[in-house]
Amino acid sequence: MTTKSFTKDALIKAADGLRKSYRVFVPVKVGKFHEFKLFEDGDKPDFEYRKTRKSPKGLIFPQSERMLEYSIDEHKPDHHIMKESPKDYSPQVVFGIRPYDAMSFKVMDVNFDTEDYKDPWWIKRYAATTLVGICRNDLDSKMFATENFSGPYDIRGLDVALYDLGDKYIAKSLTEKGEKALAAMGGNDVSAAELAAIEKLTPDTNAPQAAPTDKIKEKVVNDLFDSTMWEDIANGCINCGACTFLCPTCWCFDIQDEIHKREGDRLRIWDSCMFPLYTLHASGHNPRGKKVQRVRNRFMHKIKYYLDKYEKGIMCVGCGRCVEACPVNIDIRRVCELMNNFTK
Numbered sequence: 365m366t367t368k369s370f371t372k373d374a375l376i377k378a379a380d381g382l383r384k385s386y387r388v389f390v391p392v393k394v395g396k397f398h399e400f401k402l403f404e405d406g407d408k409p410d411f412e413y414r415k416t417r418k419s420p421k422g423l424i425f426p427q428s429e430r431m432l433e434y435s436i437d438e439h440k441p442d443h444h445i446m447k448e449s450p451k452d453y454s455p456q457v458v459f460g461i462r463p464y465d466a467m468s469f470k471v472m473d474v475n476f477d478t479e480d481y482k483d484p485w486w487i488k489r490y491a492a493t494t495l496v497g498i499c500r501n502d503l504d505s506k507m508f509a510t511e512n513f514s515g516p517y518d519i520r521g522l523d524v525a526l527y528d529l530g531d532k533y534i535a536k537s538l539t540e541k542g543e544k545a546l547a548a549m550g551g552n553d554v555s556a557a558e559l560a561a562i563e564k565l566t567p568d569t570n571a572p573q574a575a576p577t578d579k580i581k582e583k584v585v586n587d588l589f590d591s592t593m594w595e596d597i598a599n600g601c602i603n604c605g606a607c608t609f610l611c612p613t614c615w616c617f618d619i620q621d622e623i624h625k626r627e628g629d630r631l632r633i634w635d636s637c638m639f640p641l642y643t644l645h646a647s648g649h650n651p652r653g654k655k656v657q658r659v660r661n662r663f664m665h666k667i668k669y670y671l672d673k674y675e676k677g678i679m680c681v682g683c684g685r686c687v688e689a690c691p692v693n694i695d696i697r698r699v700c701e702l703m704n705n706f707t708k
C-alpha cells in the first residue's frame with residue numbers, strides 16, 4: 365500500500381497526467397448537474413461534487429453497446445455470419461468516483477461474472493477500469509446505508525481512496541491497479557500527522573442510517589410476493605423508469621438488431637423492468653402486464669431475490685437517486701421497512 369498527498373490543485377493535475385496512460389473520466393458540471401465525462405483539454409473537473417445525477421454505471425456497462433455485426437449482402441463472402449464488433453478495452457480511470465458508486469460495480473459483478481455465465485464485455489471492461497474515489501463527509505439526506513455501502517469511508521469498491529483533509533487529499537492505494545495508477549499520479553510524501561488524521565476520520569452525524577432489512581432473509585418469498593402491500597406501494601407509480609435508469613445497480617437490458625441497408629448491428633441497450641414492453645412475449649402474453657406486478661418485481665428483485673440468491677446484502681448501495689428522482693415519491697427506504705416488518 366502506498367500513500368501520497370496532493371493539494372486540491374495538484375489533484376486536478378494528477379488526473380490530467382494520467383491521461384498519458386489511461387482514458388480518464390472525471391466529474392464535471394453540465395448545466396445544473398454533475399456527470400462523468402472523458403477528461404479532455406479545457407475541461408474543469410469538480411472533485412467537490414456531491415453526487416452525479418446519473419450514476420457512472422455506463423462507463424463499464426454502456427447504455428447502448430454494439431455487441432455483434434453482420435452483413436446480409438450476399439455478394440460479401442462472410443454474409444450472414446455474426447462477428448464481434450470492435451470495442452475499446454484500453455485502460456480507463458474513473459477519477460473522483462464516490463465510494464457508493466464504486467461498490468455498485470461489485471453488486472453488479474455477481475450477475476455478469478458467475479460460474480455459469482460470464483459476460484465477456486462486462487468482465488473485460490471492469491478489469492480495465494481503475495476506480496479512484498473520494499471519501500468525504502458530505503452525504504445527503506436521501507442516502508442510506510446498506511450491506512453494500514456503510515458510509516463515506518467504506519472503501520471496499522475502490523482501487524485508490526482519496527481522503528479529503530480540507531486543504532488537501534491523502535491518497536491510499538488499495539489494489540494492484542490502484543498501486544499502478546497512484547505511481548503514475550505523483551504526489552508528495554505523507555507525514556505521520558497526515559496519516560494519523562485520516563485514521564481518525566469517521567462518518568459525521570449526517571452519515572446515512574440503514575434502511576431496515578435485517579428480517580427480510582427469513583421471510584417466505586411467496587408470502588411477500590402475495591402481500592397486499594404492493595397495491596399500496598405501486599398506487600402512484602407512473603412507470604416512468606427514472607428510478608431504474610438512474611440506479612447504479614440496475615442491470616436490465618434488451619437486445620435489438622438494427623439494419624442499415626444490408627449491414628446489421630446487434631445492440632445491447634439498457635431497459636427497465638418498469639416498462640410493460642420489457643416482459644412482453646412474442647405470443648402477446650405479458651407476465652408482468654400490470655403496474656403492480658412491475659413495481660413488485662423491482663423491489664422483490666432488489667430487496668429479496670438478490671439477497672436470497674447471492675447472500676451479499678440487498679441489490680442497492682443506498683445512493684438515494686431513485687428517491688430523489690421519483691415524481692410520485694416512492695421511497696425504497698419505506699419499502700424496505702414494509703418488507704422487513706411484513707407478517708402474513
Ligand code: SF4
Pocket residue numbers: 600601602603604605606607608638689690691692693694
Ligand atoms: S421513478 Fe417512481 S414513478 Fe417512475 S417508475 Fe420508478 S417508482 Fe414508478
Ligand code: SF4
Pocket residue numbers: 607610611612613614666679680681682683684685686687696
Ligand atoms: S438507492 Fe435507489 S438508485 Fe440508489 S442503488 Fe438503491 S435502488 Fe438504486
